[in-house]
Amino acid sequence: MTGVTFREATEADLPSVLALMTDDTLGAQREGADHQAYVAAFRAMQKEASNVLIVGERDDRIVATYQLTIITGLSLRAARRAQIETVRVASDLRGQKIGEAMVADAKTRARKAGCTLLQLTMNKSRTDTARFYERLGFTPSHIGYKCDLT
């Protein structure tokens, strides 16, 4: 038992979520100080029924976060899929199985939404994280391509 409860984030959680996002090797370089842009994105997400920000809370502290998006599609015999993004656990709490609990939470929410597939892309530089996902039943069957539109 990790003692962590997962729930949908509120706007009041945003500073804690942003702190988790910058408390990360890649995030430290690329996340910025423009708080209002994050608030605007969060408000836009709240209008998208199938796109939620989840936080993990323990003893009144936000210790983990991830984004869950439900995507209906035709592929794989019209499978509905769930996608996770921006998965973060507080760096001082690693090794406590909070990540495992978070993925279990994502699987539960995905199944509840009728999904038969859970997917994510992970930057190739996160070699430790690869072992984490493979242990939890994820198969590295795909290449994740990104194209900058700016």
Add this chain to the structure above:
Amino acid sequence: MTGVTFREATEADLPSVLALMTDDTLGAQREGADHQAYVAAFRAMQKEASNVLIVGERDDRIVATYQLTIITGLSLRAARRAQIETVRVASDLRGQKIGEAMVADAKTRARKAGCTLLQLTMNKSRTDTARFYERLGFTPSHIGYKCDLT
């Protein structure tokens, strides 16, 4: 000029889209005959404002298809991203730059929706397709993980 026009699919296009999906190495094995499941998924997609099925049409024939999903999120300084899925071109029309025109269409729609990133995952077995995406500005920076929930 490919002479192909891209537009949002209607339910009447579904048989042609399904034919394109099965006219594919992987799709031939995994797509099924339960037409109603695909119709139900298409109708569900139509209720999701940020999730559309696009078809490419030439001389009254559906020659290509892809799915475009717009996802708001906090990562990358609150970047909105677009994701493409189920990209197919009729096998007898390969080599006519229809795929290139389709990706260009996706980029235009993504930018119009305020996206700064276009992403996709591709099964590792599609080695020819990898060169196609890399030529069009996509970087294979990520590993795409899939977890079966059935």
